[in-house]
Amino acid sequence: MTAFLHKGYAKTSMQDLKKATGLHPGSIYCAFENKRGLLLAALEQYRLDRTAEFERFFSAAQLSIVNLKTYLDNVVAECISGDSAKACLLTKALNEMAEQDEEIQQIISGNLFSLQQSLAEKFAQAKIEKSISAKKDSDHLARYFLMGIYGLRTFAQTHPEAEVIEQLAEQLYSDICR
Amino acid sequence: MTAFLHKGYAKTSMQDLKKATGLHPGSIYCAFENKRGLLLAALEQYRLDRTAEFERFFSAAQLSIVNLKTYLDNVVAECISGDSAKACLLTKALNEMAEQDEEIQQIISGNLFSLQQSLAEKFAQAKIEKSISAKKDSDHLARYFLMGIYGLRTFAQTHPEAEVIEQLAEQLYSDICR
DNA sequence: GAGTATCTTGAACAAACATTCAAGAAAGGA
DNA sequence: TCCTTTCTTGAATGTTTGTTCAAGATACTC
Numbered sequence: 001m002t003a004f005l006h007k008g009y010a011k012t013s014m015q016d017l018k019k020a021t022g023l024h025p026g027s028i029y030c031a032f033e034n035k036r037g038l039l040l041a042a043l044e045q046y047r048l049d050r051t052a053e054f055e056r057f058f059s060a061a062q063l064s065i066v067n068l069k070t071y072l073d074n075v076v077a078e079c080i081s082g083d084s085a086k087a088c089l090l091t092k093a094l095n096e097m098a099e100q101d102e103e104i105q106q107i108i109s110g111n112l113f114s115l116q117q118s119l120a121e122k123f124a125q126a127k128i129e130k131s132i133s134a135k136k137d138s139d140h141l142a143r144y145f146l147m148g149i150y151g152l153r154t155f156a157q158t159h160p161e162a163e164v165i166e167q168l169a170e171q172l173y174s175d176i177c178r
Numbered sequence: 179m180t181a182f183l184h185k186g187y188a189k190t191s192m193q194d195l196k197k198a199t200g201l202h203p204g205s206i207y208c209a210f211e212n213k214r215g216l217l218l219a220a221l222e223q224y225r226l227d228r229t230a231e232f233e234r235f236f237s238a239a240q241l242s243i244v245n246l247k248t249y250l251d252n253v254v255a256e257c258i259s260g261d262s263a264k265a266c267l268l269t270k271a272l273n274e275m276a277e278q279d280e281e282i283q284q285i286i287s288g289n290l291f292s293l294q295q296s297l298a299e300k301f302a303q304a305k306i307e308k309s310i311s312a313k314k315d316s317d318h319l320a321r322y323f324l325m326g327i328y329g330l331r332t333f334a335q336t337h338p339e340a341e342v343i344e345q346l347a348e349q350l351y352s353d354i355c356r
Numbered sequence: 357g358a359g360t361a362t363c364t365t366g367a368a369c370a371a372a373c374a375t376t377c378a379a380g381a382a383a384g385g386a
Numbered sequence: 387t388c389c390t391t392t393c394t395t396g397a398a399t400g401t402t403t404g405t406t407c408a409a410g411a412t413a414c415t416c
Binding site: 006007008010011084091092094095096098099100105108109112113140143144146147148149150151152154155157158159164167168171175178 | 184185186188189262269270272273274276277278283286287290291318321322324325326327328329330332333335336337342345346349353356
Binding site: 191192193203204207212213 | 375
């Protein structure tokens with residue numbers, strides 16, 4: 001995962017993967033069939049890691065809206081860190097490969113759609129808790145929230161100043177709650 | 179430009195570039211030194227094209243806020259088209275190369291910062307024209323607008339349904355004007 | 357502890373890659 | 387028309403790439 005996050009799929013060579021995994025080419029091919037298979041496995045592991053992380057954020061005994069804010073703050077922290085290991089493998093791979101590999105594009109889209117649906121559930125909960133107006137559409141809020149996160153992550157790659165990213169996230173949050 | 183937009187830098191081979199440019203390897207190397215030089219030239223051409231396009235959008239005899247909306251609508255149309263040739267070379271290359279090539283990351287960041295500043299000018303104009311509250315910070319508005327565009331473009335790669343993208347853009351616009 | 361099964365190793369492979377360059381074509385000037 | 391200069395060509399070069407596989411190590415069974 002970190003190798004692909006750092007160099008992207010195409011630029012990550014088998015030697016890089018050998019170094020990153022500690023496995024020799026033969027073992028990698030035995031376990032994952034080929035380089036693409038390793039990417040698929042990395043995407044699956046990323047999905048597991050991130051859904052577990054998501055559950056952790058939202059298992060806190062707080063109002064949903066508070067957990068959503070904490071979740072956003074964490075994204076901001078990842079953006080500010082400038083650490084490629086904390087970037088999003090899904091959007092990174094989507095940007096690189098969507099045009100060329102339809103299966104991978106669909107896997108990534110599916111994962112991101114799951115995240116969107118999970119977020120929508122949390123927004124629905126926030127509506128029940130009266131943190132957010134009942135008039136708002138949870139699905140739309142989730143899409144807008146996700147769009148904001150995508151935007152933040154891209155923006156941070158050009159402008160890693162903490163205050164700027166924090167200010168943008170704050171506006172995003174208040175636009176969603178308003 | 180279109181070759182790099184379609185396959186990304188690493189996956190675009192010299193043969194692809196030969197086909198795309200109609201030039202033979204020798205000529206390409208004579209004119210651009212190497213593959214990276216061709217990317218630099220493509221980035222420069224993209225900058226020229228996009229600044230010209232920007233001027234065209236904002237030379238319309240309309241209120242600045244109207245021109246901003248038209249500009250956004252155009253981004254939405256590009257997103258919906260699903261045409262890789264209409265994607266943003268800057269964000270695409272930024273995602274792929276920022277981690278590995280500092281010079282290219284700085285060129286791209288510089289170009290995107292110019293765009294941000296140009297947008298800030300238009301927001302300042304909109305304030306003068308009373309389309310937007312005088313209390314708002316033009317620079318912040320420009321950053322938020324740009325962040326929204328980044329988000330839209332990424333979102334559209336997973337969810338190319340026109341209505342969804344249009345709805346997200348509409349919310350972005352109204353959040354900025356509010 | 358012998359024998360079977362599984363896993364690991366890293367050298368070897370062909371294909372594809374970016375890059376070079378000497379030969380040839382075209383253009384321009386006198 | 388001839389010479390000089392500039393531009394174009396595409397085969398050849400040496401890497402690097404992803405991939406394979408037979409040999410060796412390890413683990414497991416009886």
